[in-house]
Amino acid sequence: MNSFWIIFWHTYLTKLKTKSFITTTIITILIVLGLTNFNKIIQTFDKNGGKDTVVVLDETNSLFKPFKKQLERINKDIKLVPYNGDINSAEKAVEKGNYKGLIQLRLNEQKMPVATYKAMSIADSSIYTDLQTGLQQLKTMLTASQMNLTPMQLQKLYEPVSFNKVALEKNAKTEEQLNQARGLVYVLLFVIYFAVIMYANMIAMEVATEKSSRVMEILISSVSPITQMFAKILGIGLLSLTQLAIFLSVSYASIKQNMSTLKGGFFEAFGFEHIPVETIVFAVIFFILGYFLYATLAAFLGSLVSRIEDVQQMITPMTMLVVAGFMIAMFGLGKPDSSFITITSYIPFFTPMIMFLRVGMLSIPFWESFIGIAILLATIIVLAIFGARVYRGGVLMYGKSNSYKDIKKALQLTKEK
């Protein structure tokens, strides 16, 4: 086995065994499991089987029944119970915790229902908004009957206007598809963003650690710095893919298992039900390319510092680039077809996130994404050649200064003449 593979596996295996890697993986798996089992968890903690009981003080003696009927259609989890006592004792019962809240129903001068809702806290808006909606519908019905409207007329009044949206562009995504794509792209953008920052950091730290512990001098006397740099980048690249594969398979398995409970709700809104294969493929491509771009940058920046403490300072501008790309992508989620997004998607440092955003959200021609990938590949190659030269000189430099002027010094060290 040649030295490239020895370094490659060494980097991969030692990083795989570190505590920090194991903990972050476990924590993320727990978060994923928590999110996918969200509904189950909520149910477990809900004591009353998810039902909230609200007592009704009906002063009219006629509103309770229709109100209850209306509310059943809106929210089955709210249980209405008539109360045969005065307001003070009802309030006491709520204070004791017997009931979630109490609602007082009256009729005003126009014979329209008026309600007062009392609870220990009104933070749980889902209950009183449902109650309010129920009462609103009740009021509409009462008004209609006062005006002698037939149910047919009433239905006509409430019939929603038909409003169709049609995109003229071929293959353009429908509104629904766009919303779903937005959710998925949003999540994948986050993954790319975090992974690029995390693993680029890991590489810079790794290089700086080897340099500061001076093990570098032995390493570079046996293996060329260029082999070393690429073995390291690929080793940590494999590590990132391992971690990603673990996350994806855990979330896939967990989603499969909880499919029934996850139907509807935020899951559907995020478009996780019908995940387009194309989007995932592009996400992986742009993730890998983005990783290589920033990993190469991080490796040679890491080779310039002499102490681990200076790593963060050195790679801050690089991190800013990633953050900027992410910010632009966030803006682009709302306006993926604006020309600003189109232009920035061809700037190599932003391409991984923004071109992916465009691919995921719009139906752009294939050659456009292809140009983006080509530009990215070319940049990676140029950066790798330049980075390798800086790295070779950088690992030999020990000094106090940690500025970008050192790049020039490092290149000078590598020069032959």
Place this chain on the structure above:
Amino acid sequence: MRMALMLEHVSKRFGQFTAVQDLSLTIPEKEMFGFLGANGAGKTTTFRMILGLLDPSEGRITWDGKTINYGTGNLIGYLPEERGLYPKLRVKEQLVYLARLRGMRKDVALLELKYWLNRFKIPEYENKKVEELSKGNQQKIQFIAAVIHKPKLLILDEPFSGLDPINVELLKEAVIFLKENGTTIVFSSHRMEHVEEMCEHLCILHKGKTIVHGSLKEIKRAFGKKNLIIHTDFSLEWLKNFPGVLKGKTTTEGIHLQIEGEEDAEHILSEVVKKGFIRKFALEEPSLNDIFIEKVGDSFE
């Protein structure tokens, strides 16, 4: 005699600064070569050029007629001046890793590792993390890392610094053992007595230039000057101005003189005998230390 390592008119410049200037050396095979120089004299730069880490601005470095690059890396062992190991890795893990990078098989590396740990009387450290070891023991591990793959050419940059006398002896024995087994060794040191004791050939670098180069005996002979140590009960201050005396230093027991040659010692003896009782009168070869101070000191002026 086959000439193993050859440096021909090697220079290295970093911008305006010249680190090494027109250095020509031949280091014979199976020999120990001493590399002396004050701090910043260009020793480490020269080593890095020999290792192929830096390209010389001018000149050529060859080993057995071939240029040195990563293809010949397995022939070379290097102990850097600044000690460096992975602090978080266990001794076994990192030595096997470093040995494999030098083209060794894992099982062979493990055997070799056991041998060296036993030789240095530290077999119990095999599974310890490097950061848990004392500095002296880390140095031994570092030394093992440099020699585990049985290099033909071993470069030791300050191998004995920071060690207690017992460990210095242990390491010296190991270096001599390697030399007797046919390893060519280049080593640098500030400690003249180590170089004097171990090296047949040496060179003294100063500000990138060779000041002295050759075999130890020849260098001493060419230097010509001798040291004279006289211990008496009476004052010897007047000897400092005696003809043939170059330098004098009064000590608690008498005087240390540097003289031009043996005949001067005779004149001095005949004069001193007249003054009284002499407890010690010794004529000595100049030490490397004297030569170094004189040569390097001269070029300061």
